[in-house]
Amino acid sequence: MQDTLAYYNNNADAFVESTFEISMEELYQEFLPLIPEGGYILDAGCGSGRDALFFDKNGYRVSAFDGSEAIASLAREKTGLSVQHRYFSDIHESSTYDGIWACASLLHLPLVEVPDAIGRLWHALKPDGVFYMSFKIGTGERIHNGRHFTDADESIAERWVQDLTGLEACRMWRTDDRRPDRDDQWLNILLNKAPASPEKLTTGGKDHHFLPKLCQAIKAADRIDMAVAFVKTTGLNLLFPDLVGALQRESDPARIRILTSDYLDITDTGSLRKLVLLHDHGAQVRIYQSQGSSFHLKAYLFAGYVENQQMWGKAFIGSSNISRQALQDGLEWNYQVDFPPDSGYLEAASRFDELFQHPNVVPLTDNWIDEYEQRRKPPEQSVEPGSDEKQEVPTPNEVQQEALEALDLTRLEGYRRGLVVLATGLGKTWLSAFDAVQVGARRILFVAHREEILYQAAETYLRIKPNSRVGFYMGKQRDRTVDILCASVQTLGKETHLERFDPRHFDYIVVDEFHHAAAPVYHRLLSYFAPQFLLGLTATPDRTDRSDILSLCDDNLVFEYPLFEGVKGQFL
Incomplete structure (x- = not known):
């Protein structure tokens, strides 16, 4: 050397x-x-x-x-x-x-x-x-x-x-x-x-968010249990995509149980409606009725199995409820317990099982939410970080605003049906929700041919109308007494199901992917119902039978904003 x-x-x-x-x-x-x-x-x-x-x-x-x-x-x-x-x-x-x-x-x-x-x-x-x-x-x-x-x-x-x-x-x-x-x-x-093994204590703030750890655990776990004093729509929106993804795994859907409470009336009704939607995906959701007692739990439990069937468990016990501030940038301490070797996870899981069966615990239903909404008196001032958070109400973008004006005008001209063509990515479902609010619709039917579109529509409508009852008519699920019904055309389009509804039951009907409407099953549905307004939505109307499709909307093309215009206007 x-x-x-x-x-x-x-x-x-x-x-x-x-x-x-x-x-x-x-x-x-x-x-x-x-x-x-x-x-x-x-x-x-x-x-x-x-x-x-x-x-x-x-x-x-x-x-x-x-x-x-x-x-x-x-x-x-x-x-x-x-x-x-x-x-x-x-x-x-x-x-x-x-x-x-x-x-x-x-x-x-x-x-x-x-x-x-x-x-x-x-x-x-x-x-x-x-x-x-x-x-x-x-x-x-x-x-x-x-x-x-x-x-x-x-x-x-x-x-x-x-x-x-x-x-x-x-x-x-x-x-x-x-x-x-x-x-x-x-x-x-x-x-x-390899990255450093995660610290046991998550302290929050701008550099040590709790949310990424929760999302990572949700994706990895087969069993997910959460018990929190309150849930805010702002926080649930952050976890919702990963929770739905865990429930929709093809090979092995996760078992999810969520327990929250009416303690101090902090939990907002919008988040409860969205938890009902999570229930429709397969989760178990229950409410601890505090009845004047306290309910201060903040516990997140996860479990799964490695290749040799050895169980692993992870618990986060600390101060974070499900709110945006608590999950993202608030100073919140949450301590991580890993099994093996720490048997503390097993103890926490056992206590959760007991609490989930407590006499004060009841299933979350739309009826319970209705009663809660009537009696709810939230604190005038914040009692915990995130307790007074409110989800901002979305507003239409420029293209959607133009379309809403065109829809308003077409109804003034006497039309009861109309087709809107918007390029993918410009927010067709959002537009329909904005328009349903614009006309003051009380009962809404959203029709599509794929379940994933219906679930996405339900989430969108809850963002615009957070206090609405949302249900589904597809597979084995047959909700009827709801404000917003998301229905599979393959199911609802059958005569035996159509006859369960009065033709004027819905004020406002949305038919997504309207370029499929030439099929007989769509014809039956479109011929049966007589809403105050029916909106057809599509991004791809250019078919050889376009005139036939347009005729199903009374030959009324209300608004069109194709892909090229979306790119040119920098909306895409």
Whole structure:
């Protein structure tokens, strides 16, 4: 090693000049995307400082060192950076750098010293960091032009890195030497360190949100139990997509149980209506009727199984109710209990089972919500973080506002049916909900041919009309006494089901994907009902039978805003 350092000290000028301008762009593209913006990079064995300078100019924080004192001095002059004179044996940092770059540097160490140097650098790398190093292709040690080289191939490199603690991924690939007078091949090695194991305590605030941990646990769990003093629509909206996703898994839907309360009348009715919608997806939702007593639980329990059927459990016990502030940026402490090894999870799960069967606990229904809405007197001032949150009512965008004006005008002209064409992404369902409010509709029917569209429509309508009863008419579900009915055309379109409704039962009917309306099942439904207004919606009306479809809406094309216009107007 001393001979190699002597070589570089004696030939520093020539070495720096011959390597400083070499383009390493392809390797940068492999390394830098894995470093966080403004991350801290160690250029270990930096040579001319070429790479350290590139990192610095691209906004990264950089430390650089080289074992040759002469080269370190020239690199300082060349780059203006504080390049240190250090050896690999001087590396004692711990979890300091987001990235470590050891390009063609470790190869000058004796073979016996390489694993220790890699270990030192690895220890200096932060969790979730990335470590790049390179060696010339070969299988041993050699002396060439007064320098010592340790060459490596993939099998040698694998032995060096296989025991690194927290190694999450290792990628190796070969490249040709970038210098025009060389025909060597290089082995490139890129190591990813696993993220740090999550802290037991989530403290909230801007940098330590509780929400990501909950969402991650929901996605991983087979059993999900939540018990909270209150639920706000603002918070439930944040969890709802992941909860629905867990219930709709094709292979193994999750079992979800949610328990909240009427304590202090803080839980808003909009969130309760949405919990009923979650019940329609398959969740069990119950209410603890406090009857003047307190109910201060904030507990989230998750469980699943690993490949050998060993059960795992995770509990979060703390201060967060289901509100936006409590889940996102409020200062809330929630402590994580993991089983195994901590049996505290099992105790919490057992207590939840008991509480779910408590005499004060009742199933959540639309009737219960109606009664609660009548007697509810929420506190005039906030009693806990997020307790006074209110979900902002969405408003129409410019295109939807134009369409609403056109719909209002068409009704003034005497039309009772109309077709609206909006490109996908412009919010057809939102438009229909806004228009239903505009006409003051009391009972609404939303018809589509796919369940996922019906579920999405139900969520949308609850955002616009949060105190409405929402139900479904599809599969085995046959809700009738609701304000908004989302119905499968395949089910409701059958005569035996149509006859269960008076033709004038619905004030306002929406038929989504109206380009399918030429089918007989649509004809039966459209011929049977006589609402105050029927709205057909489509994004793709250009069919050979377009005139037939339009005739089902009394030949009334109310409004059209196709894809090109959406892009041109920067709405898409």
